[in-house]
Amino acid sequence: MSLVIDAKVVQNKQIxxxxxxxxxxxPYCTEKARPGxxxxxxxxxxxxxxxxxxxxxxxxxxxxxxxxxxxxxxGRGTALLAEYRVGDMVSIFGPLGRGFTLPKGDGKVxxxxxxxxxAPLYFLLQKLAGLGIFATVFQGVATAKQILIEDEIRxxxxxxxxxxxxxxxGFHGTVTSLFEDFLRGGGLVSKPGINEDGLVSCIFTxxxxxxxxxxxxxxxxxxxxxxxxxxxxMGCGVGACLSCACKIKDGSGWFHYRRACVEGPVFxxxxxxxx
Amino acid sequence: xxxxxSNGTSAGKPKLAVNVGGIQMIxxxxxxxxxxxxxxxxxxxxxxxxxxxxxxKGTTLAPRAGNPTPRLVETPAGVLNSIxxxxxxxxxxxxxxxxxxxxxxxxxIVNISGDTVEDYARxxxxxxxxGGVAGLEVNISCPNVKKGGMQFGSDPIMAAEVTRxxxxxxxxxxxxxxxxxxxxxxxxxxxxxxxxADALSLINTLLGMSIDTKTRRPFLGNVMGGLSGPAIxxxxxxxxxxxxxxxxxxxxxxxxxxxxxxxxxFILAGATAVAVGTANFVNPHTTIxxxxxxxxxxxxxxxxxxxxxxxxxxx
Ligand SMILES: Cc1cc2nc3c(=O)[nH]c(=O)nc-3n(C[C@H](O)[C@H](O)[C@H](O)COP(=O)(O)OP(=O)(O)OC[C@H]3O[C@@H](n4cnc5c(N)ncnc54)[C@H](O)[C@@H]3O)c2cc1C
Ligand SMILES: Cc1cc2nc3c(=O)[nH]c(=O)nc-3n(C[C@H](O)[C@H](O)[C@H](O)COP(=O)(O)O)c2cc1C
Ligand code: FES
Numbered sequence: 001m002s003l004v005i006d007a008k009v010v011q012n013k014q015i016x017x018x019x020x021x022x023x024x025x026x027p028y029c030t031e032k033a034r035p036g037x038x039x040x041x042x043x044x045x046x047x048x049x050x051x052x053x054x055x056x057x058x059x060x061x062x063x064x065x066x067x068x069x070x071x072x073x074x075g076r077g078t079a080l081l082a083e084y085r086v087g088d089m090v091s092i093f094g095p096l097g098r099g100f101t102l103p104k105g106d107g108k109v110x111x112x113x114x115x116x117x118x119a120p121l122y123f124l125l126q127k128l129a130g131l132g133i134f135a136t137v138f139q140g141v142a143t144a145k146q147i148l149i150e151d152e153i154r155x156x157x158x159x160x161x162x163x164x165x166x167x168x169x170g171f172h173g174t175v176t177s178l179f180e181d182f183l184r185g186g187g188l189v190s191k192p193g194i195n196e197d198g199l200v201s202c203i204f205t206x207x208x209x210x211x212x213x214x215x216x217x218x219x220x221x222x223x224x225x226x227x228x229x230x231x232x233x234m235g236c237g238v239g240a241c242l243s244c245a246c247k248i249k250d251g252s253g254w255f256h257y258r259r260a261c262v263e264g265p266v267f268x269x270x271x272x273x274x275x
Numbered sequence: 276x277x278x279x280x281s282n283g284t285s286a287g288k289p290k291l292a293v294n295v296g297g298i299q300m301i302x303x304x305x306x307x308x309x310x311x312x313x314x315x316x317x318x319x320x321x322x323x324x325x326x327x328x329x330x331x332k333g334t335t336l337a338p339r340a341g342n343p344t345p346r347l348v349e350t351p352a353g354v355l356n357s358i359x360x361x362x363x364x365x366x367x368x369x370x371x372x373x374x375x376x377x378x379x380x381x382x383x384i385v386n387i388s389g390d391t392v393e394d395y396a397r398x399x400x401x402x403x404x405x406g407g408v409a410g411l412e413v414n415i416s417c418p419n420v421k422k423g424g425m426q427f428g429s430d431p432i433m434a435a436e437v438t439r440x441x442x443x444x445x446x447x448x449x450x451x452x453x454x455x456x457x458x459x460x461x462x463x464x465x466x467x468x469x470x471x472a473d474a475l476s477l478i479n480t481l482l483g484m485s486i487d488t489k490t491r492r493p494f495l496g497n498v499m500g501g502l503s504g505p506a507i508x509x510x511x512x513x514x515x516x517x518x519x520x521x522x523x524x525x526x527x528x529x530x531x532x533x534x535x536x537x538x539x540x541f542i543l544a545g546a547t548a549v550a551v552g553t554a555n556f557v558n559p560h561t562t563i564x565x566x567x568x569x570x571x572x573x574x575x576x577x578x579x580x581x582x583x584x585x586x587x588x589x590x
Contacts, residue, residue: 001319004558042557047505047533048352051556093559233347235354236556238320240312242332242361243347257341257361262316 002096002238003028006089010066012082016146018073019116020082021058022090027065029095033057035124036099036229036266039069040237042091043077052093053077054234054261056120056206070119070148096237097265100124100227102131103202109135110200110224111158112179112215114207118148120229121206129156136161138182140175140207144168175207176214183222200224205269216269226269232260247273289573290580291566293327295525295548296473297448298382298410300327303542303581304566307503307529307552308333308386308412308452309358313372314379320559325566327548328382330476331372333414335388336397338364343496348485353506353531354553355483357497360388365398369405382409384450392433392440399444410447413437413472416454416479428454428479431466438470450527452476453518455507460514461521468522476527476550477518478511504553505531512544519545519586533561535568542581543588 007024014020029039040052058070073079084090099120103109109128111121118139128135140163141147147169153160162170163178171178183200200222205215206229219226235241238261245257246264248271255273258264291302305328311317314329323329341361348355362368368385376383385408387398395413402408415437416428427433434451441449451467453460455478464475480501485494493499511530519526528546532538533554541549554561573581 004320004560049349050352050354050504050553051349233345235347235356235553236310236316236559238312238316238559240316240332241310241347241356241556242341242358243345243356245341245344245346245361 002032002094004091004093005029007067007092009084009086009088009090011086012084014082015070016148019070019148020073021068021070022081022084023066023068024090024092025065026067026092029057029067029092030060030062030065033060033067033095033123034099035102035127036120037095037097038120038265039067039092039094040096040234041069041081041093043080049077049080051235052237053081054096054237056229057095057123058119059123059126070116070122072116093237097261098263100204100229100266102127103133108200109133109202109204110138110179111135112138112140112175112203112205112207112211114140114175114211115142115146116148117205117207117229119206121204122149122153124204125153125156125158129158134158136182138163138175138179140165140178140211142166174211176211176218179215180218183218202226203269205229209274212269213274216272216274219269227266228269228272229266230260230264230272232265234261237261247275249273289570289578290582291570291573293525293547293581295328295448295527296410296450298328298384298474300382300548302327302566303546303548303569304538304562305384305527305548305550306330306555306562307550308414310552310555313368314376314383315372317555317559321563323379323381326381326562327566328384328409329376330384330386330412330550331368331376332362333360333386333388334362334365334368334398335360336365336394338362338367345494345496346500348494348500350483350485350502351506353502353504354556355485355495355500355502356480357495357500359497365401369401373405373407377407383407384410384412386412386414386452387441388414392437395437396440396444399441399447399449403445403447408447410450410473411441411445412450412452412476413441414452414479416452416456428463429457431463434463435466435470438467438472442471448473450474450476452479453514454479455510455514456482461517464518464522464524468524472524474525474527474547475518475522476529478507478514478530481507481510503531505533507531508537508540512540515541515546516544516588520589532565533557535565535572538565538569539572539584542584543586545586545589547585
């Protein structure tokens, strides 16, 4: 069950230009949250902006009873959120949605992010590390300055490879090209995330739709299980308003709408009706 | 104990019960269709038995897939939506949602929409036979479907025809939901009243639009949408005021209700009951907060019965 909670801001810091991490004291969410779930956050206290903003749970600190969100200032709501100071109260509603399925056994896991898509994946990586599963993380960003939390991911024991659109760091190109390169051998075989045959068993991804679409194709070719986290505009967050409709395959070659806030935001890639 | 009014309430709790066209409600607060799903979605946050009534998501004869996304965009103190009446169809509603709602002790009002007058009549027939339905809310005002919908709502003659067709097929109370997208809401209300409606709901959303200056394209997948939320409240209050003066039917007032004060404003304008819509999205507990706030208002102002406030602003 999810709750509306006024949570105290423990920290709200810009980590790279335009991107903030806010840490909130909320033992309830700490206990309940699963990777891939989100909080519906009220970015202000007046009737304008009116709606809550869906933001993924980025990290959980069970000892401290704290949950962190990593967000990009994208407009009015997130700009207001960036103004919260330590000690202020933020109204959160959650945790909401269906998250990632944690892999069982010693599957080879790859995590692929595009831009701010790394936000929910870090919480997943925290859980994976706790299970003794170490993944290879492919992080795609536009330019070196936008690389997010690379060191934190390494500290969990995962390996990270970066792709930049402008070639300022790591692989020069898209993260999907980097990933394909990796699968072809690309000097990375035998690293965590891939087995001796060059096969991945499980892929988790969050980023722009075109990127996730391409990854789901790659996953299908590989025979790998893949989950994607979709983004849609949300109203209620509880399945009542039908705003957040996503196209999911209906089994007959066509699609039906499913609610990102309840049936998602994480879906098996093979079920998504990509356009 | 302090009570300011002449008819002090120290004797007991103020009376909140109202009757909307034959539907007995324990308090005046209900849910705006399409913002509360089938009730299930909010049951973890709201004790449904504490609501005056539940108005469920708009239902059509056949299932509807709904409109392309984006279906929702925020506007100043409001929201534009173009859901497009996505719903699983009346049979699914009767088989799946009604049995669940039957487990609660709250009147269930079913919002119905059709493309033709005949559709409305058939829906009324089906739902009257289903059992467990306390009333029908006839949506002649949805701006988000191409056929029917608002066309019925903007033509007083058509609105009356739909009302008569529904009345002819049911003995349940019939509430007709009016569109604000008309020159004279009073003319529509009068015709619908003549046709035998038991109550009126107003207002549905105001037709609106928003354009993304980055992409230079309309924000909504369906181009236009319906505006709701605090932004429309003054329009809604004005319409309730006008209709109350013209027609002697109970009114369910809605449009931007967030707090108990907002609800009282509608009641003073002439509403017998109120519906909470978009505000549910912001705070899932809004309906109950409004119930408690109304009770507190009555108590603090020494009003022993909410019915005394209905239309009180008309002097
Ligand atoms: C399940 C989910 C998880 C998300 N997790 C994160 C995250 O961890 N970090 C992060 O930075 N962002 C995340 N987003 C995107 C984030 O919700 C939007 O960037 C944010 O709502 C923008 O609000 P704004 O007021 O700053 O922008 P505005 O453009 O002013 O917002 C106006 C309206 O559009 C909606 N909106 C705008 N952009 C988006 C978008 N991309 N997706 C959905 N709704 C949008 C807003 O919620 C609001 O209702 C997530 C979105 C979803 C659906
Ligand atoms: C997402 C959404 C879906 C709606 N769906 C319906 C519907 O199916 N049938 C209907 O009669 N009204 C529908 N409405 C209109 C509301 O019931 C209500 O009349 C309107 O939103 C004004 O109230 P509010 O400002 O409190 O939301 C919908 C409104 C919203 C925001
Ligand atoms: S946001 Fe309302 S149904 Fe998903």
